[in-house]
Amino acid sequence: MAAERALLEARGLSKYFHGVTALDGVDFDLHAGEIHGLLGENGAGKSTLIKVLTGAYRRDDGRVSLDGAPIDPRDVMDAQSLGIGTVYQEVNLLPNLTVAENLFLGREPKRFGLVDSRAINKRSREILEGYGLSIDVSALLSTYSVAVRQIVAIARAVDISGKVLILDEPTASLDAAEVDRLFAILSDLKARGLGIIFITHFFDQVYRICDRVTVLRNGRLVGSRPLESLKRIELVSMMLGRELESAESGDHGRASEVRGEVVAAFKKVGKKGRIAPFDIEVRRGEVLGIAGLLGSGRTESAELMFGIHEPDTGAIEIDGAKTSLGSPRDAIRKGFGFCPEDRKQDGIIDDLSVRENIALALQARRGWAKPLSRREQDALADRYIEALDIRTSDREKPIKFLSGGNQQKVILARWLATDPRFLILDEPTRGIDVGAHAEIIRLIEELCAEGMALAVISSELEELVAYATRVRILADRQHVAELEGEDVSANGIMRAIAAAEGDNTGEARS
Amino acid sequence: MRILKTLVGAAALAGLMTTTALAADMTVGFSQIGSESGWRAAETTLTKQQAEERGIDLKFADAQQKQENQIKAIRSFIAQGVDAILLAPVVATGWDQVLEEAKEAEIPVVLLDRTIDAPDDLYLTAVTSDLVHEGNVAGQWLADKVGDEQCNVVELQGTTGSSPAIDRKKGFEQAIADHDNIKIVRSQTGDFTRTKGKEVMESFLKAENGGKDICALYAHNDDMAVGAIQAIKEAGLKPGEDILVVSIDAVPDIFQAMANGEANATVELTPNMAGPAFDALEKYKADGTEPPKWIQTESKLYTQADDPMKVYEEKKNLGY
């Protein structure tokens, strides 16, 4: 395969947004008659790569060639006419037009200047029959299921472009039978010589349908490997960015002989469609690590623990007393805190100052009638700006002007100001610079040493190993294992994840 | 039961007024626009009163501002075989078909209050007021009142661009055209509302030397005049004396103001459109007398001399 010339070839692609590197010198090859998986965690650069290839973004550096000829698509339409078609997760068709109109939108055959709907209906029927789909093409697209719409979208993309087909998480909302049908179609297209790029985070599907896989991480290429010779655990390690080590690292220092008292216990807590019932105990002076791949149910677990969603099964005990958490407000009153994964959407109040962002949770808990005086707020802000080394010109600067790492520290300060007993951190070090990274890890260790209970969700295995007392392994929206003591190691975690992902192959996912 | 009542009523009326003997048997359908304003409500009340006085059996249909409801009502009147139809049309166009049907059924149709764009053989007559004439009557009253004295008038116009605002302004200007001593010094819209009438009058007073330079106020409707009277009082002047107040419509509240000496005159836009309509219908039914195609209602002038409190009491219960 390596001998033949690539259908689509990209070399050294780079893309920057306001000084942030989204794509850093990435190489990518796609052969005709190949289904090529594109994998990576959130923010790895998958969608940026796709958008650069399809002309939605202009690349800042590098070159792309199709069939050996250099191309530089100005926009999506341009890429389409060159032969690169894309189908997105949310199907980019118009539900209030008919199936046939959708297939021919923007390129309708005309007769006497009018759309020849008989012709497009006839052609549409022929095209869709090629996909084993015989439906009424004159009915509105909205009358059909997502799976049918997906096929229509593929048919349209192939009909227009015909060389490269890019599928962005096409199976996310399909059931098992529909996935089978889609894969049959993909195999057929592959046989017809199309090159297909398939983005997903379902391992089993990658192994079922793909010939090769390319893994991105933090905007960089990790590697491109044929799947036949790639073990599941190797793929996990590529995605999580850590080479398998033969020797166990023995620096895991938190022996668990002294166990603090239980702060909160979640017993058979679960919510249908989000996370299967799980048991968790959190103790003082202990960091509970939570590991798993994207979509494994990590954030969903945290949301139940912090009252963002109410569990529909199970019981919560705090200090041994049964209680319920109906909202974050309830949880905060019990002394909980939560740093969300999506800092921009769920964390920072971007127009407000550093001072106000720090004071917010404490003020909310005190209630509006008991304001923190300006002097108290200033003192609070100054204290945490110094303690956490938050780099800001002054405390009145709107938080949106701070770097990601400093924003994260402000959010941490917001919770520390409430003097919490139990702090949940969801990906606390994602997307922040190296210096801040180390400081946050040190902070987690200090807080733990001071007797706080912490739960930390992270894809950074080294990190988890460094500070976690126990590590919970999640896969497929279930808590599948817990590692403790000597087992807490990067290899151990990866093995556990790979094993769990392997076990679940073939199950329908929602 | 109702037949008996109608008969008794008819017999009684027949005894009293021989001219309406024939009308006693008359059944009239009335398709009203709705009840969007006090004046419209008064028109409905008066039409019902007039019918009762004359022993006419009135079938009333409220169209709630929709032409389709009016057309439906007319068709049902035709099906019921009424003797005549009164129509207060909500819009000017689109009536030809249904009026054609009425004509075939030989049922005369009388338009109330508004006219329509249709061949005039499709209806018997239209009873409406004359907006220009109303303004004229108001202007005439002022000219008579001030005689040869110099008089600066401020004018509160209706909603800019509406036909009552245009026509009432025109009529008033015609009436004072020959009187060089009367001059409109300020003219501004008060949107036919009390609030705006008051606010605009305040600015007139400011602009004209605290109101000392204003001799009279002409308002295109009574509501604006009522608001303006408030403003004049608050400026420390006596409305009706320091500043003459003349307006149009003759709604009940202006009579109260007249009784208090705060307003001087109003020109009635009568809600009694049905009276002249019934008169014409009765004559037509009795001996086939064709009325003129346009019956102009009287634009009656009321002044403080007309016992305003008595008129107020009469008008109060008409639903204004």
Next chain:
Amino acid sequence: MNASLRSGLLRLAPQIAALAVILALCAAIAPGFFDISFANGRLYGSLIDILNRGAPTALLAIGMTLVIATKGIDLSVGAVMAICGATAAALITSGYGLPATLALTLATGIVCGLWNGALVAFLGIQPIIATLILMVAGRGIAQLITEGVILTFNDQGLIFVGSGILFGVPMPVVLWILIALAVGLAVRFSALGMLIEAVGVNRRAAYLSGVGTAGLLLAVYALSGFCAAIAGTIAAADIRGADANNAGLWLELDAILAVVIGGNSLLGGRFSIVGSLVGAMIIQSINTGILLSGYPPEFNLVIKAVIIVAILVLQSPTSRAFLAFAWRKRSSASQEAAGQQPAPGRQAS
């Protein structure tokens, strides 16, 4: 405190300048515009008229400012004015005492506001749609109350509350200034201001930080209804009658405009009640100026539109940045240090 006062004034500089220019224009076309005299036990003059006539818009703008700060909007305030005016007139004419009438009228306004707030906070309906419901239905409700007529009343107590004179100052002026002070102090001396801004900037993040977002939303819409109730009472007392068709008609748009002219972003977040009040006075100055000018009424709306477009263009982030640039260039030519420019408006990104 002093510094924040100064920075507040600096932020409002364009609005205050615009107001000054408009007042100067008014004085140019209407001699004696700035004269204030004391006659019949009250202050009398065009400036007093502006303060007095601008009262309904100013009151609505107070409530609207907070609603907009939460990234909402309240289209129903004009209709709520009509409902509350009708309620006051209906109660007073059917023999209720003044205290009962006022209490029930204000309660009506608050209930209307709570209805809007509940649609927004609990059902998650977009504010523009949620409040559109009452905007459309409200006048119908008001007409049911007045039975379709202008419901006049002659109760001296109610007339005094809405349009009387207190120590020479018209009651509407007293009312809006008092309520502005009360609300302004309440939001700045409690934590409400900060919490409202947090909800407006990022409702989800505020919720996750434990802010009672639903309660806050209910409260600001209720306050907006309360302000509309007072404005409605003033409008009714002004003409001694409740005009369900016309009371407060389109005033919600004036109130929104006042908030925007006041430099507040429709995207929520940072707000300034003083800014909105200056905005309301700008709008009323334009209205009064047009009336005093004696131009034919056909020009009213055109003149108003031109002036408002000019103000909005001047305070747009782009032209502010340009002005700041030009100013810096000139002052750096003479010396350096342009000093702290007023921060350009928030970028909408």
